[in-house]
Amino acid sequence: MAKSLAERDGSVQRSLGPLHRQIKQSKILMVGAGGIGCELLKNLVLTGFGEIHIVDLDTIDLSNLNRQFLFQRQHIKKSKALVAKETASKFNPNVKLTAYHANIKEPTFNVEWFKTFSLVFNALDNLDARRHVNKMCLAADIPLVESGTTGFNGQVQVIARGITECYDCTTKPVPKSFPVCTIRSTPSQSIHCIVWAKSYLFNELFGTSEDDAPEFDHSEDAENAQEIKNLRQEAEELKRIRETLGQPEFASNVFEKVFNKDIVRLAEMKDMWKTRTAPNPLSFQSLGSGTNGDAVTIPDNDQKIWTLKENFLVFADSLDRLSKRVLQLKGSDQSNLLSFDKDDDDTIDFVAASSNIRSIVFGITTQSKFDIKQMAGNIIPAIATTNAITAGLCVMQAFKVLKKQISDSKMVFLSMSADRGLTTEPLRPPNHSCQVCGVARADFECDVDKTRLGDLIKKVLQDIFQYSQSISLLHEKLIYDEDYDDNVDSSLSQLGVKGGSFLTVIDESDDDKTRKINLLLQIRHRPQKDSGVAFYTPGKIDIPLRQAQPPSLESLVLSGTDARTSKEGEQSRKRKADDALEPNAPERETNKKMKSIAEVIVIDDGYIEID
Ligand SMILES: Nc1ncnc2c1ncn2[C@@H]1O[C@H](COP(=O)(O)OP(=O)(O)OP(=O)(O)O)[C@@H](O)[C@H]1O
Numbered sequence: 287m288a289k290s291l292a293e294r295d296g297s298v299q300r301s302l303g304p305l306h307r308q309i310k311q312s313k314i315l316m317v318g319a320g321g322i323g324c325e326l327l328k329n330l331v332l333t334g335f336g337e338i339h340i341v342d343l344d345t346i347d348l349s350n351l352n353r354q355f356l357f358q359r360q361h362i363k364k365s366k367a368l369v370a371k372e373t374a375s376k377f378n379p380n381v382k383l384t385a386y387h388a389n390i391k392e393p394t395f396n397v398e399w400f401k402t403f404s405l406v407f408n409a410l411d412n413l414d415a416r417r418h419v420n421k422m423c424l425a426a427d428i429p430l431v432e433s434g435t436t437g438f439n440g441q442v443q444v445i446a447r448g449i450t451e452c453y454d455c456t457t458k459p460v461p462k463s464f465p466v467c468t469i470r471s472t473p474s475q476s477i478h479c480i481v482w483a484k485s486y487l488f489n490e491l492f493g494t495s496e497d498d499a500p501e502f503d504h505s506e507d508a509e510n511a512q513e514i515k516n517l518r519q520e521a522e523e524l525k526r527i528r529e530t531l532g533q534p535e536f537a538s539n540v541f542e543k544v545f546n547k548d549i550v551r552l553a554e555m556k557d558m559w560k561t562r563t564a565p566n567p568l569s570f571q572s573l574g575s576g577t578n579g580d581a582v583t584i585p586d587n588d589q590k591i592w593t594l595k596e597n598f599l600v601f602a603d604s605l606d607r608l609s610k611r612v613l614q615l616k617g618s619d620q621s622n623l624l625s626f627d628k629d630d631d632d633t634i635d636f637v638a639a640s641s642n643i644r645s646i647v648f649g650i651t652t653q654s655k656f657d658i659k660q661m662a663g664n665i666i667p668a669i670a671t672t673n674a675i676t677a678g679l680c681v682m683q684a685f686k687v688l689k690k691q692i693s694d695s696k697m698v699f700l701s702m703s704a705d706r707g708l709t710t711e712p713l714r715p716p717n718h719s720c721q722v723c724g725v726a727r728a729d730f731e732c733d734v735d736k737t738r739l740g741d742l743i744k745k746v747l748q749d750i751f752q753y754s755q756s757i758s759l760l761h762e763k764l765i766y767d768e769d770y771d772d773n774v775d776s777s778l779s780q781l782g783v784k785g786g787s788f789l790t791v792i793d794e795s796d797d798d799k800t801r802k803i804n805l806l807l808q809i810r811h812r813p814q815k816d817s818g819v820a821f822y823t824p825g826k827i828d829i830p831l832r833q834a835q836p837p838s839l840e841s842l843v844l845s846g847t848d849a850r851t852s853k854e855g856e857q858s859r860k861r862k863a864d865d866a867l868e869p870n871a872p873e874r875e876t877n878k879k880m881k882s883i884a885e886v887i888v889i890d891d892g893y894i895e896i897d
């Protein structure tokens with residue numbers, strides 16, 4: 287028989303002792319209410335945490351129901367955060383639950399808001415959001431329990447400012463990219479055709495142009511410079527075809543261009559096909575005419591390998607569905623761009639059919655829509671049990687944090703392949719060259735529309751914080767250094783800086799004795815009506831110098847020293863802006879990594895499957 291609420295509370299109290307009261311008084315935040323989040327919320331509510339806030343930006347999808355047990359069929363298309371709250375509140379009405387159907391990166395979730403929690407849990411599925419919460423928790427000085435699962439593997443890590451390493455102390459693999467020529471000219475595997483359909487063709491027709499898409503390497507080495515020029519020209523032509531969207535000839539225009547004209551041109555480059563099989567162009571007319579008399583219809587089995595004719599029908603049909611959506615959006619106030627989503631049938635149909643037709647052109651084995659969905663969505667199947675165990679481990683680690691026993695917390699790994707299912711590692715101390723946590727911090731209150739970057743550099747960084755001329759400034763990417771001053775007359779907002787943004791200031795001076803550690807400047811936007819004042823002059827702060835060696839975790843815990851402010855020696859290594867860009871600059875990192883391309887596709891946030 288199910289236990290009553292009071293009985294259950296009694297059991298929890300007996301097992302946790304004095305911690306029980308502390309748990310009841312805790313206000314905690316859970317970011318993400320998906321696979322781990324649903325399990326975690328159930329645990330947190332049943333453990334009796336007093337107040338829980340839940341943030342998730344997504345709505346419930348049919349494919350979530352096999353493992354996200356707070357959701358049922360009738361909840362499809364409803365907010366994950368709100369439904370999770372509703373379902374979980376029935377488990378324990380004494381817990382105060384607040385749900386936000388929102389992106390955690392929204393400015394309302396600012397540092398002050400983060401400071402109101404005793405503890406934060408990440409139950410996210412992407413690097414970007416994880417990094418953001420990591421940064422916010424460090425800024426607010428609130429401990430974070432970070433977790434993730436992929437297939438049978440799970441991981442839980444406690445992050446506490448100045449005591450443990452943070453999420454960004456170690457480099458995380460960035461999504462892998464492919465040489466542009468393999469994708470655009472010489473594909474040899476299905477994945478190359480899938481990347482082409484998803485990241486190139488789809489975006490050129492319905493989304494943003496691929497010029498900056500991370501999956502492509504545009505480093506123009508001698509070998510592919512000419513080819514890249516040709517490809518740019520092809521892209522221009524595709525842009526013109528995009529203008530015919532909605533007209534009856536749109537499908538044939540697209541088809542003839544990408545599966546005929548471009549292929550004919552490629553096939554003519556004889557040198558390219560000396561060691562490879564040359565591609566064979568296809569014709570829209572002959573495929574569309576239904577020559578063999580069989581009534582071929584649009585297939586509805588996504589596990590079956592479709593014939594060329596079936597792929598052709600899906601191609602034309604999905605192109606039509608997507609075009610109608612774009613036209614509809616054009617009529618509304620919204621942006622008329624579509625983005626790929628593996629759970630959106632129109633986009634996955636288009637990608638499956640286009641990549642299969644391309645595979646046929648290049649003599650590559652075609653794939654079922656189901657398999658293409660897996661590859662295009664970079665999915666390793668999520669396993670409910672892994673999520674459940676990982677969510678349990680999160681709560682166990684949270685107990686240690688609440689008991690102020692962070693030194694007893696461990697990095698916990700769940701794995702099928704290890705001798706033991708669960709293994710642990712001691713938490714590592716902060717990495718002093720980490721640009722997210724090995725930093726000094728300051729606030730800068732200003733009107734981001736009125737403050738010029740040049741003023742920030744001269745009047746604040748140099749005059750008040752005593753930086754020399756040799757600095758670099760990063761905001762997601764490099765926005766200033768001694769040799770790159772193109773942005774000094776731009777306002778902060780023109781550079782994408784908003785209230786709540788962080789700028790990283792890197793001291794690039796050559797003098798080992800005076801070089802400061804990185805400074806993380808948090809921007810607080812204060813609109814100024816008065817035309818004269820654009821910003822408030824911050825008070826002077828003492829920015830520590832670089833350190834030689836990070837102190838050990840034990841010494842930090844025992845002495846309570848804040849690693850960010852201790853001045854144990856100075857670091858003698860000159861740190862280049864390029865190094866410092868890691869890991870917040872995916873664009874640069876991608877380009878660097880392109881030099882050693884393997885046929886690798888990154889699954890979700892950092893788990894790599896070798897193709
Ligand atoms: N920036 C963000 N702000 C708020 N919630 C986020 C953010 N990024 C991701 N999430 C949420 O984190 C959750 C992660 O859960 P999970 O890994 O199970 O993904 P899912 O989308 O539910 O499943 P799948 O990707 O396997 O279909 C999702 O519900 C997602 O909406």
Ligand SMILES: [Zn+2]
Pocket residue numbers: 451452453454455456716717720721722723724
């Ligand atoms: Zn760090």
